[in-house]
Amino acid sequence: MNATRLESDLLGELEIPQNAYYGVQTQRAINNFKISTNKLSDYPELVKGLAKVKWAAAKTNFELNILNENIYRAIADACQEILDGKWALEFPVDMIQGGAGTSVNMNANEVIANRALELLGYVKGEYQYCSPNDHVNLSQSTNDAYPTSLKVAAFEMNKKVVSRLEKLVSAFEIKATEFEHVIKMGRTQLQDAVPMTLGQEFGGFGFTLKKEIDALNTASQAFLEVNMGATAIGTGLNAVPGYAGLCAKNLGILLDESVKSAENLVEATSDTSGFVSYSGTLKKLAIKLSKICNDLRLLSSGPRTGLNEIQLPPMQPGSSIMPGKVNPVIPEVVNQVCFKVIGNDLTITMASEAAQLQLNVMEPVLAHTLMESMLWLENAMNTLTEKCVLGIKANEEHSKNQVLGSIGIVTALNPYIGYKASTKIAKEALKTGRGVYELVLEHQLLTKEKLDEILDPKHMLTPHKKEL
Template sequence: MENAVSTRLEHDSLGSKTVDADAYYGIQTLRARDNFQLTGVPLHHYPRLVVALAMVKKACCQANGELGGLGPDLVNAISAACDDIIDGQLHDQFLVDMVQGGAGTSTNMNANEVIANRALELLGHERGSYDKLHPNNHVNLSQSTNDVYPTAIKLAIQLSCPELISALERISETLAVKAEEFSGVLKLGRTQLQDAVPMTLGQEFNACRTTLQEDISRLHEVAVLGREINLGATAIGTGINTDSRYADLAVAKLSAIAGMPFTLAPDLIEATSDTGAFVMLSGVLRRIAIKLSKFCNDLRLLSSGPRGGFGEINLPPVQPGSSIMPGKVNPVIPEAVNQVAYRVMGNDLSVSMAAEAGQLQLNAMEPLIVYSLLDSIQLMTRAIDMLEERCIRGISANTDHCLAVMNNSMALITALSPHLGYELTSKLAKQALETEASVRDLILENGIMSAEALDDILKPEKMLQPITATQP
């Protein structure tokens, strides 16, 4: 008797299975949970995907209700169940693994069953009473996984990207502050890790700010592609089992529910198998990862030492760096961002291969695509915030050391070359390297130029920007 109370019996085309009586999911979710124990990352790990699924289901329900496919009581109950999920309830019931076979069918059925059982509860029926309200016949009416799932993926991405954009904007603002703070710090610029020409530390930080700001624009651009959806396409894009008015109406309902404009793809057969928008987004995420990783490599180089390395900047110490070397502090924040970047690059490869693996009218690898994209967005957002808050804000400059390194380098030779000629400056550079004397001292000792003339040429404002043309 106790066992009968704690479970309910459900059936599908493969047979029957017992489901926990208090579960909102049903038999197909249970099968998928047992089949796909892969990543250990369930759907509810990405709340915006769960919310997106509920929004899509609500839009479809309302469209069906308006066209007469569902009665008012069912429309109200299904919509209310969707609202509960949109508000953050029942997310723990979305427990299918993110990576799954079946092109996302398990995800779609997980949503159908949770919504159906919550709607039944709202109508005063027991969970599992599918003769009153059915996951497929009612919640999934006029739908297929093949249009619901990619639509929900695109919506989840639309809901997730604003946080990444905000993180990029915050780090850009902090880099701008640092660029201004370091605008007077003269230092040695380097190419191929060799001495190049003078610059300021502020210019170095501002360059990173500029390149990240470019990617804010790229994210906004790819977002537009993500708002073209195939909702109403059903199985392969022909719209089988739907009213001819349904697709346009469902898309309009989703736009209203989500608060953003979605458009129906002009060719639904193409849109059902195409994953180009996902590939483009993944490429932008990879681009951001590469840029951030390069900047973190620079931070690690510039802060290396403190005595035996570049030592031009100091990263804020956030934890002891060694279990054996007292006083050692490592650049752990940039190192962690590097690793996130590598993961994002790997995710991009997964997206590319999964997109290429599509066959005929459907890409069955979309679960890996959405898992990779949402993982990249979430990791990048957290990594950027960590880098901004725990590293960049607290960076300080070793101003005197930067200036000493610059003055003792070969960098001044380039500034002098237009005045002394390439041949002479090359000889001076070679002599300076052989004798470890400074270029400035050699010029003055050999009477090549007066101190006043030399100081005028080596003024920072003359070395850090193009020469201002004078009128003849």
């Protein structure tokens, strides 16, 4: 049998694996919450967020002369090891749990305490020398340490989301330049509208996504206001005077950011609206991404019976029965990620709304769902950039022929041949199936030279003044 050690808590004694850095409360959470397949260890940014919060708290307690220096140094060293990626598998609690995140908080407290004990020369479980509750959790409760750790994690994860988004924007901008000379038909309501360039279309994709960079960074600023020192409900009971502000300052040093203590700790302890706002921004990004992926699938449809204006990089055979078929699998998977993010936003909304009195006990599902959305979007945008957008090719000749054969170009001719003549040409083109270009020449409404000049992209695609 595997060696164990005996630990006790309010409910009694429990055997813990001898080599585990976690303790009795973590073991109870393992036993109680077999809900999802997602563990705390699956979200290393949250584990690191916990380590930074515990480090900042210990430093503050030491500076306020309520924590022994040797214990502080051991706690700080243990936290640094976690930040370095050690002990990742020591965080096995399920992300979905009751208790408002107490199991996550205690998992961190126990791992840090037991590692600090070793650094101090003791063995795991000798909590009289460094206690998960009395030392690592000093001046804290789950109700301030857990949401603050989530804010730290979300703030750091946002940097990765934004980085992936910036690369995707750059990819669309590269394609906008590459395709700036490729003329095609624009469409409204899936019907021919007026000509444009493929470069303009891809430039629009890049521009609309670029706006979300600032939106995400702005929304993430809410994560730099924390309620450390609250501690249980915002009254500050069990924290010493000056703790809240100093802890925020120390956390800011670890983050290399300006972190501030919430103005009203009672309000901040039950309020999760910052997460709701950020999730809403993620949802907006997901909506835009999904629309763009819809467009990419439409523009590449065919190849013989669809729009066929672009070719997506072929990533895999598209059918188990239809030879030669290649599907737009990358936009498809990004669409599905976007659906998940949009649905997750509703979960986050409901979790935030469920707050009662001085606490929101639904923060675990909020935390898991928010980080899931961020991680999925990060991966999806990277996949879309590397495996799709950068490899897109234009079917230039086909798109040009569609323009020349389209009734939509009559709009560009309207200022030169008049509305009445334009209407006549459009009706004849609809009736006969012939192109506007050839009918204008046939009716001698314009010379070929003039018609080609008018249909040049520099005349058709931007506002310009007609020469008398």
